[in-house]
Amino acid sequence: MKIAIDAMGGDFAPDEIVKGVEEARDRYEGLEFLLFGTEEKVKPLIQNMDRLTLVPTTEEIEMGEEPVKAMKEKPNSSMVQAATAVKNGEADAFFSAGNTGAILASAIFIVGRIRGVERPALATAFPSFGGKNDEFVFMDLGANAENKPSHLYQYGILGSFYAENIMGISNPRVRLLNNGGEEDKGDEVHKAVHQLMKDTDAFNFLGNVEAREIMEGTADVVVADGFSGNATLKAIEGTALTMLDQLKQSIKAAGLRGLLGALLLKPAFKSLKHKLDFQENGGAVVLGVKAPVVKTHGSAKAKAVANSMGQIERMVQENLVGKTADFIKENAEKMKVKKNAK
Amino acid sequence: MKIAIDAMGGDFAPDEIVKGVEEARDRYEGLEFLLFGTEEKVKPLIQNMDRLTLVPTTEEIEMGEEPVKAMKEKPNSSMVQAATAVKNGEADAFFSAGNTGAILASAIFIVGRIRGVERPALATAFPSFGGKNDEFVFMDLGANAENKPSHLYQYGILGSFYAENIMGISNPRVRLLNNGGEEDKGDEVHKAVHQLMKDTDAFNFLGNVEAREIMEGTADVVVADGFSGNATLKAIEGTALTMLDQLKQSIKAAGLRGLLGALLLKPAFKSLKHKLDFQENGGAVVLGVKAPVVKTHGSAKAKAVANSMGQIERMVQENLVGKTADFIKENAEKMKVKKNAK
Numbered sequence: 001m002k003i004a005i006d007a008m009g010g011d012f013a014p015d016e017i018v019k020g021v022e023e024a025r026d027r028y029e030g031l032e033f034l035l036f037g038t039e040e041k042v043k044p045l046i047q048n049m050d051r052l053t054l055v056p057t058t059e060e061i062e063m064g065e066e067p068v069k070a071m072k073e074k075p076n077s078s079m080v081q082a083a084t085a086v087k088n089g090e091a092d093a094f095f096s097a098g099n100t101g102a103i104l105a106s107a108i109f110i111v112g113r114i115r116g117v118e119r120p121a122l123a124t125a126f127p128s129f130g131g132k133n134d135e136f137v138f139m140d141l142g143a144n145a146e147n148k149p150s151h152l153y154q155y156g157i158l159g160s161f162y163a164e165n166i167m168g169i170s171n172p173r174v175r176l177l178n179n180g181g182e183e184d185k186g187d188e189v190h191k192a193v194h195q196l197m198k199d200t201d202a203f204n205f206l207g208n209v210e211a212r213e214i215m216e217g218t219a220d221v222v223v224a225d226g227f228s229g230n231a232t233l234k235a236i237e238g239t240a241l242t243m244l245d246q247l248k249q250s251i252k253a254a255g256l257r258g259l260l261g262a263l264l265l266k267p268a269f270k271s272l273k274h275k276l277d278f279q280e281n282g283g284a285v286v287l288g289v290k291a292p293v294v295k296t297h298g299s300a301k302a303k304a305v306a307n308s309m310g311q312i313e314r315m316v317q318e319n320l321v322g323k324t325a326d327f328i329k330e331n332a333e334k335m336k337v338k339k340n341a342k
Numbered sequence: 343m344k345i346a347i348d349a350m351g352g353d354f355a356p357d358e359i360v361k362g363v364e365e366a367r368d369r370y371e372g373l374e375f376l377l378f379g380t381e382e383k384v385k386p387l388i389q390n391m392d393r394l395t396l397v398p399t400t401e402e403i404e405m406g407e408e409p410v411k412a413m414k415e416k417p418n419s420s421m422v423q424a425a426t427a428v429k430n431g432e433a434d435a436f437f438s439a440g441n442t443g444a445i446l447a448s449a450i451f452i453v454g455r456i457r458g459v460e461r462p463a464l465a466t467a468f469p470s471f472g473g474k475n476d477e478f479v480f481m482d483l484g485a486n487a488e489n490k491p492s493h494l495y496q497y498g499i500l501g502s503f504y505a506e507n508i509m510g511i512s513n514p515r516v517r518l519l520n521n522g523g524e525e526d527k528g529d530e531v532h533k534a535v536h537q538l539m540k541d542t543d544a545f546n547f548l549g550n551v552e553a554r555e556i557m558e559g560t561a562d563v564v565v566a567d568g569f570s571g572n573a574t575l576k577a578i579e580g581t582a583l584t585m586l587d588q589l590k591q592s593i594k595a596a597g598l599r600g601l602l603g604a605l606l607l608k609p610a611f612k613s614l615k616h617k618l619d620f621q622e623n624g625g626a627v628v629l630g631v632k633a634p635v636v637k638t639h640g641s642a643k644a645k646a647v648a649n650s651m652g653q654i655e656r657m658v659q660e661n662l663v664g665k666t667a668d669f670i671k672e673n674a675e676k677m678k679v680k681k682n683a684k
Binding site: 066129142145146177179184186187188190210211212213214215216224226227228230231232233234235236237238239240241242243245246247250251253254257258260261262263264265267268269271272275276 | 408471484488519521526529530552553554555556557558566569570573575576577578580581582583585592595599600602603605606607609610611613614617618
């Protein structure tokens with residue numbers, strides 16, 4: 001199994017990317033890596049070339065660049081070359097910690113959509129507390145700005161396949177992120193999605209969920225439109241950071257007493273912080289394209305990179321893309337009917 | 343100054359509503375209250391009738407009812423009667439802790455929109471940390487499900503007037519909640535809103551803000567479409583609750599050590615919790631209607647009710663509605679041009 005790696009994407013690239021890949025090589029015996037990157041920068045970082053090939057590239061896509069434009073104007077970039085290797089069958093999956101928009105564009109336009117999938121979506125495994133599983137699939141996180149009811153309906157299928165095959169959750173419970181529990185809640189798009197999901201037998205739909213409750217463990221897949229999914233994800237991250245920061249400041253302001261208390265509670269704080277550091281366990285996945293595409297957060301260090309390789313290995317081993325594609329092909333007529341319903 | 347009170351709305355109505363109103367009467371000398379509610383339930387709760395009139399009503403709108411239907415089918419409910427008193431000039435403002443949708447419907451259809459305002463919005467003062475002010479106006483929180491660019495543009499005006507006149511922030515910094523900082527981010531609606539706001543001199547627009555950063559104090563007014571504003575608000579509340587709950591559990595799991603640490607950190611925890619309890623300081627406001635309409639959260643106790651009365655007093659004293667209406671009237675032509683731009 002070969003993974004195409006964009007060695008130049010991310011705040012700590014190429015150092016932490018190369019380090020992470022070598023860590024993954026030690027951990028996962030079946031993996032080979034195609035490293036795409038600027039030779040003089042990447043080569044000196046590599047410890048040994050076992051199961052690892054360096055493919056020299058001459059361009060880099062920066063974090064701030066306009067995604068589609070960057071992809072088109074930098075055909076020789078590490079990212080575009082890595083995605084192209086997957087397209088050409090030289091690698092089974094594509095990994096990057098770089099510019100999210102450009103990764104999405106490369107996934108959609110170079111790796112390509114699964115036939116029948118209208119819009120690929122960005123998904124991540126997100127922590128939940130108190131339910132029967134301790135994480136759930138949260139999607140779309142911003143791959144798709146213009147969301148139609150049929151797009152969100154398909155996310156239910158894509159997300160269920162991921163939850164079942166990669167996270168090992170049987171008959172995943174799918175919910176729709178909406179601003180109320182009742183089926184008539186939300187704008188026209190969300191009302192229509194609710195009806196499509198309610199009527200389907202393609203997955204196990206249990207109704208709406210509000211943003212307040214998504215971490216309570218009542219869903220294994222939470223489907224959102226890309227705009228509010230993105231806003232919800234960022235609101236959660238921002239709140240968690242703000243609270244930890246405020247707590248630190250309050251502790252500081254409490255002087256010696258605070259210091260002592262904090263020392264005693266250090267393990268408790270650490271356990272909470274660990275649960276919230278879900279991004280360390282793997283990356284976000286572009287679902288609905290013809291091969292596994294995984295994007296780790298920009299500030300990923302070696303460990304998060306290596307963990308993402310484990311995630312990719314599972315996706316390839318379980319043949320997630322093939323299973324999803326087969327289901328969509330077999331259910332093409334049904335999905336078309338669904339689509340025409342709105 | 344007279345405030346029309348829906349004494350029957352809220353989880354702890356009428357007890358805590360009446361208690362809160364009497365607390366407010368002691369606190370604010372200039373206030374009179376019209377209490378709308380079921381006589382046999384409300385009358386026994388009233389300590390004394392000073393500056394307080396009980397107007398008997400025979401119906402109640404429940405929390406789960408369909409808003410517009412409930413409003414139409416229960417003309418003799420405490421909520422509809424209180425809103426009608428404002429419409430008829432018998433009261434200056436309307437307060438309820440009841441069914442949010444029904445309060446919005448009553449505000450919009452009974453109290454009525456300010457001429458020129460396309461869609462009223464639900465706004466709240468929300469805590470921020472580290473900026474020059476410690477709170478900001480966050481709107482729309484879900485009054486409007488179908489958001490057009492011109493609606494969000496007008497929210498900038500409504501929010502600025504509230505921040506300036508009620509929160510005392512001069513030249514409020516307005517930002518648009520969007521999924522990226524650059525002006526070409528977001529769906530078609532948000533791109534169009536950004537351009538309308540960028541070109542206006544009706545308020546001080548400083549660009550987009552992401553949900554991750556809204557509590558960082560870089561904005562005095564954050565304008566969102568009702569759907570993602572609602573999702574963001576709920577995500578923040580849910581995260582804060584989840585984190586406090588998880589911390590509690592981690593502390594418990596740490597046994598004696600945890601207990602001792604928690605005891606030492608109690609003041610620090612309390613200060614954080616207090617900052618996050620923004621709903622205790624007042625209610626959410628329906629902006630864009632012809633009189634102040636304030637909605638406290640359903641589980642409000644007397645203190646939150648009383649604090650909302652102080653908020654209403656400021657709104658009436660500062661003539662917020664009149665000032666807003668005058669501005670919109672004077673700028674009607676300009677706003678129409680803006681509207682036609684998209």
